[in-house]
Amino acid sequence: MTIDLDPQLDLQSIRIVRAIAESGSITGAARLLGYSQPAVSQHLQRTESRLSLPLVTRVGRSVKLTEAGQVLARHAIAITSALDAATGDLADLAGLRTGTVRLAAFPTASSTIVPRLLASMAEAHPGIQLSYVEAQPPEAVALLREGGIDLAVTFSYPGDRTDPHRDSANGLNTETLFTEEMVVVLPATHPLANEEVVDVAGLAGERWIAGCPRCRGHLLAVCEVAGFDPTITFETDNASAVLNMVASNLGVAMLPRLALATATLPVGAVIRPHTPQSIRSIHLLAGAGTRRVPSVAATVSLLHKLDGGDWGLVAP
Amino acid sequence: MTIDLDPQLDLQSIRIVRAIAESGSITGAARLLGYSQPAVSQHLQRTESRLSLPLVTRVGRSVKLTEAGQVLARHAIAITSALDAATGDLADLAGLRTGTVRLAAFPTASSTIVPRLLASMAEAHPGIQLSYVEAQPPEAVALLREGGIDLAVTFSYPGDRTDPHRDSANGLNTETLFTEEMVVVLPATHPLANEEVVDVAGLAGERWIAGCPRCRGHLLAVCEVAGFDPTITFETDNASAVLNMVASNLGVAMLPRLALATATLPVGAVIRPHTPQSIRSIHLLAGAGTRRVPSVAATVSLLHKLDGGDWGLVAP
DNA sequence: GATGGTCATAGCCTGATGTTATGGGTTCTA
DNA sequence: TAGAACCCATAACATCAGGCTATGACCATC
Structure with missing residues (x-):
């Protein structure tokens, strides 16, 4: 058996999409994530070209998630919460609260x-x-x-x-x-x-x-x-x-x-x-x-x- | 609101832990993931030091997941399946099966x-x-x-x-x-x-x-x-x-x-x-x-x- | 012991992924 | 109708994560 790599979806993209969904703008997402605005902008473009699927559309001076972006944003919540659960459990282990x-x-x-x-x-x-x-x-x-x-x-x-x-x-x-x-x-x-x-x-x-x-x-x-x-x-x-x-x-x-x-x-x-x-x-x-x-x-x-x-x- | 970065848990680590759980060895995991053995070994060490929590113990000439490793492996399944669901939906969009x-x-x-x-x-x-x-x-x-x-x-x-x-x-x-x-x-x-x-x-x-x-x-x-x-x-x-x-x-x-x-x-x-x-x-x-x-x-x-x-x- | 398999270490190299600086639009306002 | 404020994109650059090969050490089995 081989584990699927889906090399085209990384955690960062998921966090970014989620942050955009929540803040409504790239700049806002950057602030939320503690990155500079160009970092988020570039990362988003990379992800879009990897997926060959636009995730946002520029509307006016701001930005809006496409359908694909919204789909990803919805999944992002599930994924990040699964991750949070994992980190939580690990923290429990590290913190001697369990083991x-x-x-x-x-x-x-x-x-x-x-x-x-x-x-x-x-x-x-x-x-x-x-x-x-x-x-x-x-x-x-x-x-x-x-x-x-x-x-x-x-x-x-x-x-x-x-x-x-x-x-x-x-x-x-x-x-x-x-x-x-x-x-x-x-x-x-x-x-x-x-x-x-x-x-x-x-x-x-x-x-x-x-x-x-x-x-x-x-x-x-x-x-x-x-x-x-x-x-x-x-x-x-x-x-x-x-x-x-x-x-x-x-x-x-x-x-x-x-x-x-x-x-x-x-x-x-x-x-x-x-x-x-x-x-x-x-x-x-x-x-x-x-x-x-x-x-x-x-x-x-x-x-x-x-x-x-x-x-x-x-x-x- | 700020989105948690948990900078210490990346997809790669999760995939690696899962691959180790499935193959029972670092070499096997490397094969499964298509990497060289040292790559996996090193990545694992980096992750362990980031978490300051061992994930595997060397036993004999092979390796075994610690409790933390097992916890992570269990979560890995949930996380990767959530990811798979996301990529599947995106593929549907890209493949015109939906939208x-x-x-x-x-x-x-x-x-x-x-x-x-x-x-x-x-x-x-x-x-x-x-x-x-x-x-x-x-x-x-x-x-x-x-x-x-x-x-x-x-x-x-x-x-x-x-x-x-x-x-x-x-x-x-x-x-x-x-x-x-x-x-x-x-x-x-x-x-x-x-x-x-x-x-x-x-x-x-x-x-x-x-x-x-x-x-x-x-x-x-x-x-x-x-x-x-x-x-x-x-x-x-x-x-x-x-x-x-x-x-x-x-x-x-x-x-x-x-x-x-x-x-x-x-x-x-x-x-x-x-x-x-x-x-x-x-x-x-x-x-x-x-x-x-x-x-x-x-x-x-x-x-x-x-x-x-x-x-x-x-x-x- | 000799052999084969597994993990660790060392040294190197590339590219992903940040950063700052800057330019072009768009919206709002005086 | 400028001009200010805001937002996104691009360019140029720096850094380091993370990969590879080569090699050594250890363990199990014959």
Whole structure:
């Protein structure tokens, strides 16, 4: 299919004809449009010769629309109002009075960062729709690449293959929102449970409960530094489950602080920082040019202002 | 009042966005529009920066409309279809499938030239509306000047003040369609009724029946040349009335041949050429640029083809 | 990796579309 | 009947939007 070009009708002609219809003279139309009189006069002549159809007739010292001119003037109203509607809608988008932002974030964020963001968005920009899907960082990045979402909140551990600051996020706009401390979870009865800070090396003989694949990867890395290879007996993504397993003395675990934010710590489990300390970073990724979209920019800005201190999140 | 310029939204942008929406890529849009790929790419960037609102996001090796782009694309359909409607109407006008021509002509033409023109217009261009008003030449010229009509059919006598080839028709487009002979009408009982050609000087003592003011002017001019000042006893514009008056022996008259076309010659009146011969010209006047209007041009063309031979009209 | 497709950038060039200055008509008025 | 006021058309000129070609960078697929 080919789109018709009708190269002989441009917006300017339409505006001019309309202005002439309204003012009754070329000079008047020029004033209305903010042009000089010859500009309008010439443009009109060009249009007439393009159409090979006179639009005005000089009558006396003034000018009058021909039938063709009147026909065009009538259409001009429809056309300019369609244009006005379009510019209006665009202005709405630009003015944050409307718009949709599609966000993805990792599961733990679903119950912490995301609800808080939704609340502040609803307050600051009630017109903007925020759609949300939960996705692990790799899936979130894929979605971003294929344009399925506008923003992704991900996490990574230092040295991660999927660290967005490395090549995995090539071409995407990326920044770190927060970092948080990793902690170990021990049964209250554990010999090290009374230490201020737990040495990971001291947990070499324990059974471990691992989280998501990438968290498990991080666990392995930490243990390797501490000089042992952990025995992993359970795997679950669910922080509450982990805490209860630990409380039931099924093993020890390592969790990010954020995971603890919405789970209540059962009796029988304790949280301890560990040494060597390890951290997790929380990132915000955006498609290449997406951040220039006003609604997206507004969301990003609110994410920056988000306070995660009560969850143990700190600025990077 | 001032017309909004929205200088930031031109047709090209709208076409481009629409083409991108339909083809899914910038290259495809360029093909659709018949442009090179960089042209579209650059135009798009200009538009985006004018709007300070991204319209597309690069996704993979292709491109995808942002929300703003989609909004614009939706409007694009409305706008281009409004434009198409306008160009369609204009094409109709240009193609003689529609249009209105407003015509004025002098009374005698109303029952001769005009009906014949209406008939051939209806056959050749059934879509064109022809509106008609009867008007004496001076009024017809005035109407033309103020744009109330498109064409005027007038008449003049040689030397007339209102001869359209003199200054009265300044700025109007003018031409002579026909000339016709003036004839005298005599009672059948008149001494000169048997002459082939009647010498006007021989009618010096008659009572005259004059027609419209300008015809009367012509009569005075002819008689002056013949060396007398006619006695005018009746004045009427109605050719039938004149003929019957002459048949009733109320006087003699001078009429153009066309005036006899629709009146039946009563017994008791005879038509004779006269000497010195005098003529009347029938003109077509058009507003300055009006003849370039297709429907008007078509009407003019048919007027040229009109055959008035059976009424005594001859080409100028 | 090599290849083909897609977008972006650079450099160039043309013409569309403004501008000011000026002239010719037309209308209104002293 | 001038003359003033107004309006349109034309001329000469300036500028930049918007096109093109050539080329580079990136991405996907084989």
